[in-house]
Each structure stands twice: as structure tokens, then as C-alpha cells.
Amino acid sequence: METPDENIIRQQAMANQRNIVSKAASFAKSMASRGVTNKKVIPETKVLRQLSCHGDDSLIPCSQRKESDKFPNSYYCGACGCGDKQGTQLIDLTVDGKENYGKLDYPKVWCPLDMPGFQPYKPSSQEPIEMQNSRKKDIENRMSVEYITEKSKGESIQ
Numbered sequence: 001m002e003t004p005d006e007n008i009i010r011q012q013a014m015a016n017q018r019n020i021v022s023k024a025a026s027f028a029k030s031m032a033s034r035g036v037t038n039k040k041v042i043p044e045t046k047v048l049r050q051l052s053c054h055g056d057d058s059l060i061p062c063s064q065r066k067e068s069d070k071f072p073n074s075y076y077c078g079a080c081g082c083g084d085k086q087g088t089q090l091i092d093l094t095v096d097g098k099e100n101y102g103k104l105d106y107p108k109v110w111c112p113l114d115m116p117g118f119q120p121y122k123p124s125s126q127e128p129i130e131m132q133n134s135r136k137k138d139i140e141n142r143m144s145v146e147y148i149t150e151k152s153k154g155e156s157i158q
């Protein structure tokens with residue numbers, strides 16, 4: 001039987017199949033936000049993304065977070081379609097002596113569940129009941145929708 005998160009992902013996948021163009025546009029938007037100087041998202045937004053993907057002591061990790069086969073103790077998003085690559089890792093890594101630029105570093109980056117810190121972030125209150133996700137509500141209860149909305153604009157530090 002499907003978990004609630006799997007149900008959401010299935011519906012998202014159906015929506016994505018209907019609109020492959022928007023997925024390509026999301027990737028182009030991420031690359032454009034990084035620019036040629038490797039701009040990074042502000043730390044407050046990255047903290048929100050880390051919570052969305054990894055959870056913490058009182059929040060379980062996202063069901064779509066997958067263990068990397070290529071990078072020890074690292075993870076990638078199994079739902080966005082970007083795969084297990086150096087640039088899609090969800091953990092801060094050092095690769096060949098250099099700080100890696102991972103998925104959570106892009107000023108603007110897409111999450112299939114529209115979770116806090118990503119672009120777009122969609123508050124639970126704006127989603128139909130069947131799409132609602134308890135982890136998102138937990139984060140909103142901790143930090144407020146106003147704060148999360150402000151910090152999910154994709155502002156960069158450079």
C-alpha cells in the first residue's frame with residue numbers, strides 16, 4: 001500500500017509527464033540562478049532545504065531521499081529525476097579536495113513536493129487535501145508560513 005508521501009510523488013510524476021517542458025525550464029532556471037560565478041543560496045534557505053530533505057531529531061527524512069551509490073554517507077533526491085551525480089548530492093561534500101556544489105546550493109532549485117526552501121514553495125494550506133504532506137506541516141508549525149515564504153524566494157549571497 002502507498003504511503004502518503006508516495007501518493008504525492010505518484011501524482012507529481014503524473015503532472016510532470018503532462019508537462020516535461022516545465023521540468024526542463026526548472027533545470028534551466030537553476031543553472032541561470034547559479035550563473036558563471038557559482039552563486040549560492042543564502043544560509044537560512046539552505047537550512048530550510050536541509051530540514052525538508054533530511055529532517056532532524058524530531059522529523060523523519062523525506063521518503064524520496066535516496067542513499068547515494070557513488071558518494072559515501074550522502075544522499076540524492078529520488079523524485080526530481082536528476083539522478084545520483086556529484087552536482088545533485090544533498091550533503092555538503094569535499095570532492096578531490098574541493099567543496100562540492102550540490103543541489104541545495106543553487107539559489108533557485110525545484111523540489112517535486114514544493115517543500116520549504118525550494119522554488120516554488122507551496123504552503124500546505126494552498127494544496128488540495130490529497131496532496132498534503134505531514135512533514136511540510138511540521139516545518140510550517142515550527143517556523144511559520146510567512147518566514148518560510150520569505151526565505152524560499154531563492155535569494156543568493158553573491
Ligand code: SF4
Nearest residue numbers: 052053062065077111
Ligand atoms: S528535494 Fe524535495 S522530494 Fe527531493 S528529497 Fe528533498 S524534500 Fe524530498
